[in-house]
Amino acid sequence: MLGQIVRSLGRMQQLSNGLKGVRLHQLLSKETHGHLQTSLENTRAISTVSLWPFSSQPRDFSQPNSSWSPEMRKVYDHYNTLCDPDTENGEEKRGPWRKLPSYNRSIKYAAGGIHLSKLIQAKARLFTRNVKEQGATFEYVVFVNKEEKRCVCVFQAGHLLEGAPGHVHGGAIATMIDTVTGTLAGFLSGPIMTANLNIDYRSPMPLGSVVLIHSALDRKERRKTYITCKVSSTDESKLYTEATALFVSIGVGHLFGSRN
Numbered sequence: 576m577l578g579q580i581v582r583s584l585g586r587m588q589q590l591s592n593g594l595k596g597v598r599l600h601q602l603l604s605k606e607t608h609g610h611l612q613t614s615l616e617n618t619r620a621i622s623t624v625s626l627w628p629f630s631s632q633p634r635d636f637s638q639p640n641s642s643w644s645p646e647m648r649k650v651y652d653h654y655n656t657l658c659d660p661d662t663e664n665g666e667e668k669r670g671p672w673r674k675l676p677s678y679n680r681s682i683k684y685a686a687g688g689i690h691l692s693k694l695i696q697a698k699a700r701l702f703t704r705n706v707k708e709q710g711a712t713f714e715y716v717v718f719v720n721k722e723e724k725r726c727v728c729v730f731q732a733g734h735l736l737e738g739a740p741g742h743v744h745g746g747a748i749a750t751m752i753d754t755v756t757g758t759l760a761g762f763l764s765g766p767i768m769t770a771n772l773n774i775d776y777r778s779p780m781p782l783g784s785v786v787l788i789h790s791a792l793d794r795k796e797r798r799k800t801y802i803t804c805k806v807s808s809t810d811e812s813k814l815y816t817e818a819t820a821l822f823v824s825i826g827v828g829h830l831f832g833s834r835n
């Protein structure tokens with residue numbers, strides 16, 4: 576166990592060294608550093624939570640649960656199978672697809688004591704993962720294809736996301752587009768923030784719908800990562816929403832008030 580922790584921390588240090596212009600250990604406590612590096616690892620190299628060096632594992636909210644409709648489960652199973660390794664001549668070979676884990680706090684302690692009160696710090700939760708009732712709001716899972724620089728999210732819109740009667744709120748759809756395009760941009764470019772999001776709502780999305788959110792890299796220019804996005808029915812016969820998004824790479828210090 577001790578060896579595993581040491582190896583994990585060593586790997587985290589390597590990741591830390593890869594972040595340009597920022598000395599994480601000067602900004603953060605040891606524990607915070609560990610949590611942040613784990614978040615970055617989840618966003619970028621995404622494997623599983625095997626690098627988590629602490630005794631309690633965070634809950635992965637993108638696992639199937641009893642609120643998932645048969646349609647959600649079927650599409651999830653389809654993409655999950657794409658993540659399975661193939662066996663060729665007795666050797667296991669992994670394809671380009673990975674399922675990303677999803678936690679309810681991205682950087683658990685990072686801003687603590689700097690801007691936020693301890694109370695807010697302790698209670699803060701990721702917007703899309705902050706309702707305990709399963710199936711009430713955002714049920715989703717993201718699969719990323721690192722070779723094609725694209726991802727697909729399977730999203731089931733819960734009953735608390737109502738906007739127009741019986742239909743999903745445009746802000747909830749925007750939230751999911753920001754989340755999915757941002758996840759892809761973070762995976763491809765490291766720490767980023769949304770600078771611009773353009774959304775065309777093409778047809779209303781009934782509450783309870785299961786939809787696919789396809790995102791792909793359009794281009795990268797210096798610190799800018801441009802992503803395109805389409806939201807459709809699972810058989811892709813109906814287009815609900817289209818979007819483009821711009822993410823700007825930031826130094827970790829950006830979130831702490833200094834522009835590194």
Ligand SMILES: CCCCC/C=C\C/C=C\C/C=C\C/C=C\CCCC(=O)SCCNC(=O)CCNC(=O)[C@H](O)C(C)(C)COP(=O)(O)OP(=O)(O)OC[C@H]1O[C@@H](n2cnc3c(N)ncnc32)[C@H](O)[C@@H]1OP(=O)(O)O
Pocket residue numbers: 614615618681682753754755756757758761766767768769770771797798799821823824825826827830
């Ligand atoms: C730090 C670690 C983070 C790691 C995360 C880890 C784990 C996450 C895990 C799970 C999370 C799960 C899901 C989350 C996924 C996504 C989350 C969504 C993210 C957000 O939801 S985040 C909230 C909304 N977001 C903001 O709150 C940003 C406020 N804003 C700013 O913080 C600055 O504004 C900033 C940083 C954007 C830029 O500021 P800056 O000073 O660094 O850079 P600057 O202004 O020089 O721009 C550089 C180049 O971008 C061009 N440019 C800039 N803005 C533009 C615009 N609007 N339109 C067109 N071009 C633009 C310039 O024209 C220049 O272009 P050029 O290089 O060609 O000159």
